[in-house]
Amino acid sequence: MSKLKGNLDEKVVAERMQQLGFDTNDPEKAGLLKATMEKLDKILTANSTSEAILQDLHPKIRGRVEKLRDLQEEYDTLEDAFMEEQRKLVLKYEGLYQPLYDARAEIVSGKQDAQIEAVYTEDEEEAGAAEAGEPAGQGVPEFWAFCLRNNDVVSELITEKDDEVLKYLKDIRYELLGFDEAKEAKDGEGEEQDEDEEEGFKLYFEFEEGNPYFDNKVLVKTYKMIDEEEGILEKSEGSTILWKPGKNVTVKVMRKKNKKGGRSKGPAMTKTEKCESFFNFFSPPDPQELIGMDDGDSEDFDEEEMEELQAALQEDYEIGCIFKDKIIPHAxxxxxxxxxxDEEEDMEDEDEEDEEGEGDEEGISVRAQSNSQANTSEASLQGEQPECKQQ
Amino acid sequence: MSKLKGNLDEKVVAERMQQLGFDTNDPEKAGLLKATMEKLDKILTANSTSEAILQDLHPKIRGRVEKLRDLQEEYDTLEDAFMEEQRKLVLKYEGLYQPLYDARAEIVSGKQDAQIEAVYTEDEEEAGAAEAGEPAGQGVPEFWAFCLRNNDVVSELITEKDDEVLKYLKDIRYELLGFDEAKEAKDGEGEEQDEDEEEGFKLYFEFEEGNPYFDNKVLVKTYKMIDEEEGILEKSEGSTILWKPGKNVTVKVMRKKNKKGGRSKGPAMTKTEKCESFFNFFSPPDPQELIGMDDGDSEDFDEEEMEELQAALQEDYEIGCIFKDKIIPHAxxxxxxxxxxDEEEDMEDEDEEDEEGEGDEEGISVRAQSNSQANTSEASLQGEQPECKQQ
Structure with missing residues (x-):
């Protein structure tokens, strides 16, 4: 067994096991032995390699490597301090952003209508004319629905039916995971940082209470990351939407044809079928499904299916990031x-530079691969014809 | 022309142009007119949309939106301050890391051999025994070659011939672009930040002078990013390697067979062919080639070719990041x-948790798509069988 690294000789072990009365010709037992040996080998290998390398070195060189390891410890201490300072910096600014988000929610919902009118409506005549016409309503009607409609990627998800539901969307917020005050306090006590702490973020979509579509007041989407910096997604989860009867916009209700033809005697038979909707964003694909495929026998999974699921996960995550990084901060x-x-102009500028033969500002996304299955990947492929955006 | 948004009517313009003696039936002139109109339309559209939306609003609502815009300005000011603080934080720690990198280079090259011997070789007897045996040589021989060999992704690139060349690798450093002191000083004067400033990083591979393979002392790899946060790569460039005659490990030299058979009369004919080598890392694919494909007629490019190029670019960039983020800081x-x-153990832990039915710590890379063409993408697909790593 040439793959074993930890100095285990399969032949010798098998002979010894046979002497002990273990029937290595029994396939089940042989499999068990093989698995045990591979596990043992892994443990031996993991615990021995780096120390063995050091012991094999000339003592003088070993001394130099020990000195390098001391330097590495100094580096690691600095790096930890950097991470902690960076965390505090993010926390500080998140704190500064919150009052602005609160004020925005008040303006959008109409809670500041009176104050704003006193300050902003300076043109008395125009205001008077408006007063005589249609009433303005409260706040900024359909504010968030317009925001979503104006983002290329998100608007792709929105159907006509969704438009009606999104009129009741009152606010969108994000929460960064692993940044809470409790953790702050704990770290202050000098305890060791919890390695299994959560990373990622949550999105909160607040709807008007008593909206005619569902009973939830807030729909939540959660992205849990194993390693945010490396972009490793562990879980993507959404609220279960409590649709009111007949109001679910994520399904089509179809009347089943009566088999015998003619008029049905009983109540009409119906069946439901999933359909496109922005609200499918709250029923994302499960990353664990893909891991399941990869863990199983290599014959079990269909490569095409795997790629589709990977593309769907990628798109789901990128849409989450669009909300967190683009739409919420700059609604x-x-x-x-x-x-x-602004996004379109950036691309047009590049295009014009190109025409003048000085084009040097285009780029290729090296995060997401260009793939026809993932709209978001295509959107991040810079340098495409701006005309495409207008279609 | 239904695509035009800026209220330009192509028909009306064409009629007017004809009246002015412009022959719109001439294909060349018609093309010119079309291009001009599309450009004009873009300008009209860009300057009108958002203001038009505001003007269409009820005056009271317009006042509320103006208030929201004031809040947005406050947010943008805060965000700029955050970016600047973050930049300074990175700069501060890069400054703290440099002396450690300098000390490491000295130890590896042997410049600190004497000092280290005085401190680290406490075991006199062992040291004496070593003295009697083989000499230790200077510093830590082949330090960087071993580092590269132990990284899964990089070692895939290294051939036996490369091994010989990499023995002369003395140091690897990175430099972050857009973080230099000059910029620091300029910002201090309150000038507006240059929007076209460079982002990205450079890698410096320092080789022993007078190595038998090439004349360069330093090989440089540069990644220029348009948007580092979004991962948009503009350019990937490497040094031209000045190989000594017959020493180029990136090509195979093949003797051409004499057509007539028998012994050749003149000197033997040879031809060279590209071959696999770590040093191809310095001849990366050109992102502009992919943009060229995308800009051209849709019939011109081969989708498969495009995907391959995208995968190659992605792999090239990810290898650069492995040097910058993993190998150099923790050599x-x-x-x-x-x-x-450590990397393998993380995955084994997950595997064991799985076997105990508590597996909840696996994840899927949502940055790079799993694709058989890109090794690095596969490497970032967590939860794969650890056995694969040992093959």
Whole structure:
């Protein structure tokens, strides 16, 4: 067994086991022995390699490597301090952003209508004319629905039916996981940092209470990461939406044809079928399914199926990031469309430079692969014809 | 032309142009007109949309949106301050890391041999025994070659011939672009930040002078990013390696068979062919080639070719990141193999948890897609059988 590294000789062990009355010709027992030996080998290998390498070195060189290890410890201490300072910096600014998000929610919902009117409506005549016409309503109606509609990637998900539901969307917030105050306090006590702490983020979609579509007041989407920096997603989860009867926009209800033809005697038979909807965002694919495929026998999984699931997961995560990094922090620019224009202008600038023969500012996304299955990947492929965006 | 948004009517313009004596039936002139109109349309659209949306709003709502825009400005100011603080934090720690990297280079090259011997070789007897045996040589011989060999992804690139060349590798460093002191000083003067500043990083591979393979003392690999956070790569470039005659390990020299058979009269004909080598890392694929494909007529490019190029670019970039984020900061752990063991142990832990039915710590890379063309993508697919690593 040439793969074993930890100095285990399979032949010798098998002979010894046979002497002990262990029937190594029994396939089940032989399999058990093989598995045990591989496990043992792994343990031996893991615990011996680096120390063995050191022991094999000339004593003088070993001394130099020990000195290098001391330096590495100094580096690791600095790196930990950097991570902690960075965490505090993020926390500090998240704290500064919150009052602005709170104020925005109040303006959008209409809680600041009176104060704003006193300050902003300086043009008395215009205000008077407006007063005579249609009433303005409270706050900024359909603020978030417009924001979502103006983002290329998110708008792809929104159907006409969704539009009606999204009118009741009042606010969107994010929460960064692994950044809470409790952790802050714990670290202050000098305890060791919990390695299994959660990373990732949550998105909160707040809807008007008593909306005619579902009973949830808030829909939550959670992304748990094993390693946020490396982009390793552990779990993507959404709230179960408590649709009111007949209001579920993620399914089509179809009347079953009466087999015998003619008029049905009993109540009409119906069946439901999944359909496209923004609200499928709350029923994301399960990363563990893909891991299951990969863990199983290599003959078990269908490569195409795996790639599709991977692309779906990638798209799901990228949409989450669009909410966290783009839409929530700059919502009003998405409402007016300025954010979209900025993105398009960036690309047009590149295009024009190209025409002048000085094009040097285009790039290729090296995070997501260009793939027809993942819209978001295509969106991040810079340098495409701006005309595509207008179709 | 239904695609035009800026209220330009192609028909009306064409009629007017004809009246002015412009022959719109001439294909060349018609093309020119079309291009001009599309450009004009873009300008009109970009400057009108968001303002038009605001003007269409009820005056009271417009006031509320203006208030939201004021809040957004406050947010943007805070965000700029956050970016600047973060930049300074990175700069501060890069400064703290440098002396450690300098000391490491001195130890590896042997410049600190005498000092280390005085401190670290406490076991006099062992030292004496070693003295009697083989000499230790200077520093830590082949330090970096071992580091590279112990990284799964990089070792895939290294051939037997490369091994011989890598013995002369003395040091590897990185430099972060867009973080230099000059910029620091400029910002201090309150000038506006240059939007076109470079992002990305450079890797410096320092070789022993007078090595028998090439004349370069340092090989440089540069990654220029348009948007580092979003992972948009603009350019990947490597040094031109000045191979000494007959020493180029990236090509195979093949003797051409004499067509007539028998012994050749003149000198033997040879031809060279590219072959696998770590040093191909310095001749990376060109992202602009992919952009060229995408810019051209859709019939021009071969989708498979595009995907291959995208995968190659992705792998090239990920290898760069492995040097910057893993190998350079933790070199001695790669030398001893501890870093590799840590990575493997993480995966084994997950595997064992799985067997106990508590597996909840696996994840899927949502940065790179799993694709058989990109080794690095596969490497980042967590939860694979640890046995694969030993093959």
């Amino acid at each position: 009003v620019s998405w409402f007016t469309g300025e954010a979209l224009e | 001695v752990s790669w030398f001893t193999g501890e870093a590799l063991e």
